[in-house]
Amino acid sequence: MTALRACASALRSGQLAPPLSKMALSRTASCSDALAAELLRLSAEGMAPSHLALLLDVAAEAADARMSGAASADLVWTGPEASVSHSRDTAVVVEELFATAQRHVLISTFVVHQGSRIFKPLADRMDLVPDLRVQLFLHVAREWRDTRDDSELLREFAKSFEEQWPWPKRPEVFYDPRTLSADQAARATWHAKCVLVDDELAFVTSANFTEWAQQRNVEVGVLLRNPHLAAQLRQQFEGLIQSKQVRRLPGF
Numbered sequence: 438m439t440a441l442r443a444c445a446s447a448l449r450s451g452q453l454a455p456p457l458s459k460m461a462l463s464r465t466a467s468c469s470d471a472l473a474a475e476l477l478r479l480s481a482e483g484m485a486p487s488h489l490a491l492l493l494d495v496a497a498e499a500a501d502a503r504m505s506g507a508a509s510a511d512l513v514w515t516g517p518e519a520s521v522s523h524s525r526d527t528a529v530v531v532e533e534l535f536a537t538a539q540r541h542v543l544i545s546t547f548v549v550h551q552g553s554r555i556f557k558p559l560a561d562r563m564d565l566v567p568d569l570r571v572q573l574f575l576h577v578a579r580e581w582r583d584t585r586d587d588s589e590l591l592r593e594f595a596k597s598f599e600e601q602w603p604w605p606k607r608p609e610v611f612y613d614p615r616t617l618s619a620d621q622a623a624r625a626t627w628h629a630k631c632v633l634v635d636d637e638l639a640f641v642t643s644a645n646f647t648e649w650a651q652q653r654n655v656e657v658g659v660l661l662r663n664p665h666l667a668a669q670l671r672q673q674f675e676g677l678i679q680s681k682q683v684r685r686l687p688g689f
């Protein structure tokens with residue numbers, strides 16, 4: 438951060454020397470009012486200029502690292518590409534995310550097909566890391582003119598999803614009850630598609646969890662290495678659970 442480093446340099450060179458003043462800090466290093474007030478306090482408590490400079494250098498390094506992390510992103514792509522491409526393959530990114538998870542994986546998708554192949558790396562990871570928590574948020578559909586009770590549709594979905602997830606160790610599966618509403622005006626679609634890992638990585642994509650979407654369609658996404666955003670996005674889903682706006686899939 439320029440202001441932090443400029444102030445550190447001025448303190449180290451003697452351009453800024455005790456007794457410090459808000460005017461001198463502002464004029465010499467363009468310090469903000471908040472930073473100037475804190476430096477004046479530390480100086481009044483006896484902190485030497487060299488120590489203040491070191492503190493500012495450390496703060497600048499931390500700020501740079503945070504900004505670098507916030508900006509770290511990969512373009513992720515499925516489909517035909519030009520001969521020169523800087524994107525990563527969707528299927529490869531998803532498999533890597535599953536294979537490196539340590540604490541938590543959250544998946545949200547509209548459609549799942551060929552799940553027994555796509556989810557295999559995640560199921561293997563759950564066996565390898567027993568405490569790994571996995572949450573799936575899925576769309577459960579009511580077809581046109583299907584008047585069956587919600588409970589029957591949920592039982593049918595849970596049974597069919599066993600083909601997508603055939604392993605004994607299972608994730609937590611959630612659905613939005615609005616997707617089953619018999620009232621067309623109240624019905625909604627669960628269309629969010631993302632993978633969150635360990636409150637560190639957020640993969641937001643147009644691709645569903647199908648082989649077509651991950652290997653053949655034209656799909657685009659972005660993999661963000663941003664702990665703040667990843668945690669914030671997970672809290673969006675956790676908030677839906679806590680407020681009971683999504684529910685646990687019964688029978689799975």
